[in-house]
Amino acid sequence: MTTTHRSPALTAANVEAAVEALRERGLRVSAARRLVLEALYGAEGPLSAERIAEGLEGRLPRSDLASVYRNLETLEEVGLVRHVHLGHGPGLYALAAPEHEYLACESCHAVRSVAREELDGIRAQVREQFGYEARFTHFPLVGLCPNCLAESEGHAHP
Amino acid sequence: MTTTHRSPALTAANVEAAVEALRERGLRVSAARRLVLEALYGAEGPLSAERIAEGLEGRLPRSDLASVYRNLETLEEVGLVRHVHLGHGPGLYALAAPEHEYLACESCHAVRSVAREELDGIRAQVREQFGYEARFTHFPLVGLCPNCLAESEGHAHP
DNA sequence: CGGTAACTGCGAATGAGTCGCAAAAACTAA
């Protein structure tokens, strides 16, 4: 799986801002919660709850997957985090801030992350044709990537 | 969930044809397998394995979900059946033959099923812009349906 | 420092799907 994500600069400061947002909503900033947030700020691409939990081991006297899920859920409610479903695997979590959308390859499972605007054209066409406002933030746009496509077209030889 | 599927005519004959296809591949036609096939031929829209299994109760001395899954799997391998993931729920199975694709509403979970060609324009644009060959057969095109869209735009009042 | 929510760890539960295995069909060839 390949994901092209520029990691947000000044992670530490950003985490502090996020933490502040939590406090403002009356949410507490536990060590675990902060670490989940840090994991997401430091990540290259979206992470599974499992992977986040792994990252917590050692950095915390004891941690547990259920709490990671609960934290991801509240962070999502607050709008700091969101998740995507890239294919069959577990849900993957990322910061909500940089509005990426995803193109997933059904064959090689590569994932390309693109800025929201790059899909505006397609969104416009979907809207025009069907009246739907397409969204690729929670479920990606799925297809065959150029590589797999070339391969499968190679097979169409006489 | 609303799905617009015309059910294939002459169900009985179609089932017989499918059954023949199975025999030709050296697969056996057990009562359970035939009933799964019939369930799909008779269905309005895609069905979960669970629902198919429910439909089998009574029509069969004893039946079981695992076997339904196994049958769906082999029917899929043979190309008679396929499945879609419409949102978070379980996978939904349908006949492979009428090549529908789906538009799913992320908000009200309505599902619109469209003929493959109706998405050709969008597929072309995706291909042009990203080199991807978009597919909406296994994972649908997700967005806000016109209703939910109108509603959410209503909220944007001053 | 308390006090009082909110949060955590744990273990158990859920839902979707898969696997192993022995018993029961379905085809096959005699």
Place this chain on the structure above:
DNA sequence: TTAGTTTTTGCGACTCATTCGCAGTTACCG
């Protein structure tokens, strides 16, 4: 038909992702 071969089945147990209940902590407010 029947015996033999091979698939399928039913069952129960299992995995994996996610959620829940609850008692024990911990973060924040005063």
